[in-house]
Amino acid sequence: MESVTQERPSTPVPIRSEAVPDSNPEPTPKTSGPMAWFTHWSIERRVLAGFGLVFAGIVVISAVSYRNTAVLIENSRLDTKSHELIQLLGSVGEALDAAESGHRRYLVTGDESYLKSYRTVVEQMPEYLRYLRGLTNEGPEQQARVPTLEQLIARQLGAEAEAIAQRKEHGYEAVRHLALSGAAKKELEGIHRLMTEFDSAEQRVLHARVAQSAGSMKNTIVLLGLGAVLQLILLASVYFLIHHDVTERRRVATELQRRGELLEAANKELEAFSYSVSHDLRAPLRHIDGYAALLSKAAGEALNDKARRYLQTISDSAKQMGQLIDDLLVFSRMGRQDMLRTTINLDQLVKTVLHDLRLDLQGRTISWTMHPLPNVSGDPAMLRQVFLNLISNALKFTATKAETKIEIGSVSRNSGEAEVFVRDNGVGFDMQYVNKLFGVFQRLHRTDEFEGTGIGLANVRRIIHRHGGRTWAEGAPNQGATFYFSLPLARSLR
Amino acid sequence: MTTVKPILLAEDNPRDAELALAAMEEHHIADKVVVCHDGAEALDYLYCRGNFATRQQGNPVVVFLDLKMPKVDGLEVLRTIKNDVNLKPIPVVMLTSSREERDLAQSYALGANAYVVKPVEFHQFITAVKELGIFWGVINEPPPEGSDKIK
Numbered sequence: 001m002e003s004v005t006q007e008r009p010s011t012p013v014p015i016r017s018e019a020v021p022d023s024n025p026e027p028t029p030k031t032s033g034p035m036a037w038f039t040h041w042s043i044e045r046r047v048l049a050g051f052g053l054v055f056a057g058i059v060v061i062s063a064v065s066y067r068n069t070a071v072l073i074e075n076s077r078l079d080t081k082s083h084e085l086i087q088l089l090g091s092v093g094e095a096l097d098a099a100e101s102g103h104r105r106y107l108v109t110g111d112e113s114y115l116k117s118y119r120t121v122v123e124q125m126p127e128y129l130r131y132l133r134g135l136t137n138e139g140p141e142q143q144a145r146v147p148t149l150e151q152l153i154a155r156q157l158g159a160e161a162e163a164i165a166q167r168k169e170h171g172y173e174a175v176r177h178l179a180l181s182g183a184a185k186k187e188l189e190g191i192h193r194l195m196t197e198f199d200s201a202e203q204r205v206l207h208a209r210v211a212q213s214a215g216s217m218k219n220t221i222v223l224l225g226l227g228a229v230l231q232l233i234l235l236a237s238v239y240f241l242i243h244h245d246v247t248e249r250r251r252v253a254t255e256l257q258r259r260g261e262l263l264e265a266a267n268k269e270l271e272a273f274s275y276s277v278s279h280d281l282r283a284p285l286r287h288i289d290g291y292a293a294l295l296s297k298a299a300g301e302a303l304n305d306k307a308r309r310y311l312q313t314i315s316d317s318a319k320q321m322g323q324l325i326d327d328l329l330v331f332s333r334m335g336r337q338d339m340l341r342t343t344i345n346l347d348q349l350v351k352t353v354l355h356d357l358r359l360d361l362q363g364r365t366i367s368w369t370m371h372p373l374p375n376v377s378g379d380p381a382m383l384r385q386v387f388l389n390l391i392s393n394a395l396k397f398t399a400t401k402a403e404t405k406i407e408i409g410s411v412s413r414n415s416g417e418a419e420v421f422v423r424d425n426g427v428g429f430d431m432q433y434v435n436k437l438f439g440v441f442q443r444l445h446r447t448d449e450f451e452g453t454g455i456g457l458a459n460v461r462r463i464i465h466r467h468g469g470r471t472w473a474e475g476a477p478n479q480g481a482t483f484y485f486s487l488p489l490a491r492s493l494r
Numbered sequence: 495m496t497t498v499k500p501i502l503l504a505e506d507n508p509r510d511a512e513l514a515l516a517a518m519e520e521h522h523i524a525d526k527v528v529v530c531h532d533g534a535e536a537l538d539y540l541y542c543r544g545n546f547a548t549r550q551q552g553n554p555v556v557v558f559l560d561l562k563m564p565k566v567d568g569l570e571v572l573r574t575i576k577n578d579v580n581l582k583p584i585p586v587v588m589l590t591s592s593r594e595e596r597d598l599a600q601s602y603a604l605g606a607n608a609y610v611v612k613p614v615e616f617h618q619f620i621t622a623v624k625e626l627g628i629f630w631g632v633i634n635e636p637p638p639e640g641s642d643k644i645k
Contacts, residue, residue, distance in 0.1 A: 279591045279592050283507055283509075283591055286591075289614060289616040291513075294513075315616070322615065323614075326614075
């Protein structure tokens with residue numbers, strides 16, 4: 001996945017280095033420019049960083065937009081209040097005017113019906129004033145005007161009430177001078193002046209607020225647009241990544257299937273090959289040996305020692321080749337045979353192998369050191385072969401020593417895996433040939449020194465590899481050898 | 495053992511056949527051996543037809559069968575023998591170069607009585623063939639003629 005992503009020239013998340021805060025302290029001694037540290041990052045890290053930035057951008061935009069919208073809503077609420085205030089001021093002004101002209105008419109005529117609007121104003125004024133206080137409670141400038149207005153209104157209404165009372169008691173003459181100009185002319189003028197102030201101040205605030213709302217509205221639209229773009233980028237990147245991943249998976253799956261088929265075909269071919277080797281190649285060998293024996297018998301006494309030795313060599317060579325073919329077939333079978341998976345007690349397994357080797361042990365003095373071995377998971381017949389080969393080798397290569405020492409044990413370096421070793425004090429080997437040890441038909445000694453075709457360790461390696469383990473060896477000339485292999489422990493059996 | 499019953503050897507390789515005969519000769523049982531050179535000939539012998547139409551009636555005491563033969567291979571011959579009520583009682587010994595698990599399993603599944611891998615070494619080969627010849631041709635008591643009719 002990683003290598004394929006790197007093939008693409010364009011990274012799916014188009015984050016520029018300028019967009020990243022310059023706080024990264026990583027020094028860039030070799031490559032120049034602010035992009036240097038970025039290019040050192042793995043693809044996963046870059047993708048993550050890109051997503052992180054886009055995500056952070058969206059969060060910031062959302063927060064700012066939210067705040068702007070809240071301001072807009074608040075402004076619209078305040079606007080409503082302002083409009084109501086302006087309307088209220090108009091109504092109060094008209095009502096006071098009506099009351100004033102009404103009370104003057106009464107002063108002139110004494111007709112009480114003219115006092116209707118005056119009485120309404122007196123009755124409703126406390127309500128009006130409460131309303132006014134409510135509408136101005138958020139603006140300190142306007143709020144400061146309210147007590148003055150209240151005072152003026154109280155004085156106007158008070159003066160008018162006094163005039164009305166005098167008219168009632170003392171008649172027209174007592175209030176004649178008032179009837180023309182009104183009882184509270186001065187106050188009414190003051191009220192109107194104050195109301196104009198009120199009105200123009202409120203209009204000013206209103207205009208300022210409208211301008212602010214328009215600005216933040218514009219702001220919000222721009223930000224939301226930017227957010228939409230970022231989200232589109234995010235979506236496109238996700239789509240791109242997923243699409244890329246899916247395509248890649250499909251390609252890999254197809255490739256795997258194709259390789260599997262090829263491998264199967266190759267295996268079948270190999271099987272047919274080894275079958276024909278097993279059947280056809282051995283027949284002529286049998287004939288060579290057979291007819292050499294028949295010839296030796298038929299010629300009998302007529303043969304001299306030299307001729308007899310030649311015949312013997314023919315026969316020996318045929319046998320040797322037969323052995324090689326058999327070994328090769330066993331080796332090939334080890335690779336193809338179906339494997340069992342059971343829990344194996346290695347201590348028990350080693351005991352049976354030693355029992356099988358009892359003929360080779362006869363006449364030898366061997367000091368055995370046996371450490372307890374763990375239970376492993378694997379194929380019993382195959383692992384028996386492993387121990388048989390390793391112990392046979394140990395016996396074979398210690399045959400020339402006066403005292404044979406063989407040690408079998410295990411080390412557990414990590415959980416889930418056992419490392420088993422077979423150590424001898426035999427002829428050993430030079431570590432520079434260690435890579436040849438486990439090869440097919442590789443021998444480190446001459447045939448006349450130690451017999452064998454050189455297949456044993458190759459089989460060991462193949463079996464251990466099929467179990468998912470490793471093989472290795474340590475040794476030195478004339479100082480013995482230790483062969484190791486690792487196997488999955490029994491509890492990791494799945 | 496009053497009547498001398500033949501041993502049928504189906505072996506396509508004349509040298510293998512000669513070596514086998516040489517081995518049996520040492521123990522004076524070679525004259526009992528009838529050699530067929532492929533599976534078809536072996537079946538002709540067993541069914542008394544073709545070149546063997548005029549042979550003396552009766553089943554061989556044992557059949558030594560090579561696996562890989564031209565025309566009809568050993569497994570095919572084995573299948574025919576074991577599917578025929580008259581031939582079924584004849585002991586069949588597979589005598590082959592193959593040690594393949596698949597061949598072993600198939601042979602036993604089809605009802606082979608023994609499976610012997612021809613050793614490369616002549617002395618071992620002689621010993622094997624000799625012992626087979628003596629066991630199946632002399633020691634082992636073959637089924638009586640018409641034993642199938644008893645069932």
